[in-house]
Amino acid sequence: MLNKIYDWVDERLDITPLWRDIADHEVPEHVNPAHHFSAFVYCFGGLTFFVTVIQILSGMFLTMYYVPDIKNAWESVYYLQNHVAFGQIVRGMHHWGASLVIVMLFLHTLRVFFQGAYKKPRELNWVVGVLIFFIMLALGLTGYLLPWDMKALFATKVTMQIIESVPLIGVYLKTLIAGSADIVGAQTITRFFAIHVFFLPAALFALLAAHFVMIRKQGISGPL
Structure with a gap:
């Protein structure tokens, strides 16, 4: 068939x-x-991509139940974890995968750095890889608030204070990301959800495509 x-x-x-x-x-x-x-050590890149795929698939499942507003966010996560079949498993995969993907990406970056795989002709691919690293960190940051519990709320407040401390543009940057210069509230969770689900994944897909194209064209780097 x-x-x-x-x-x-x-x-x-x-x-x-x-x-x-x-x-x-x-x-x-x-x-x-x-x-x-x-x-x-050459498996770290492939393992990073494998965990990323798991994050994407589990995240797609979570978005079918998650409600991105301050009245229903926590309740929707609670319902998903306690009343949806395999919901606790899928959320656990997404939760722990968020940390695992950073660890694997860090190990992959160390391998590339210490083996000199960032040198000519792979300089541009190194830049793309670093950008992917920052995108992954941003995904972890924006996703941390979404359960809307006390730990996530206060952690996000600290993050907003750090962003606000950026010279000259700190206040404007905080307002752009959080939706308000004063509080972490309804606008913040809505914007974090949009950034986490739409903007950052779009950037990640584009960077991964460029990364794989350059790997295929330039080949795997030689031994140390």
Whole structure:
């Protein structure tokens, strides 16, 4: 059945050369754990992407139940965790995955730095990777407020105070992000939700696409 569907699609779109080009792409010997024990450090990038996919899928599930306003945010999270089938598991995956993806991305960045993989001709890819790192941090920051509990509220207030301390533009930047220069409230949670679900993922997808295109074009960096 699957073969017939594939043949039907392939006859019209000629997809075989596309996936064969990916599947037949040779992997350098130094990243093969069977030949080099140190090759496991090259897995950090792939593991980071794997956790990112889990974050995206679990986040899509959470948005089907989450209500981004101060009256219903906490109740919607409580309902999801206690009354939706597998809701507690999915939320737990998203919660712990938010920390795990930062850890994996940090390890991947250390590998690239200490092995000199950021040098010519991969300087631009290093810049893209650093931008991805900042996007991930911003995703963690904006997502932290969404459960709307006391810990998230006070942590966000501290974050807003840090942003406000930026010279010259601090107050304006805080107002732009939080929706108010005075309080963390309804506008803040709405804006954080929009930034977390729409703006940052769009930037992340664009950067990841550029990252993978450059990796494919330049190849995996050589050993130390």
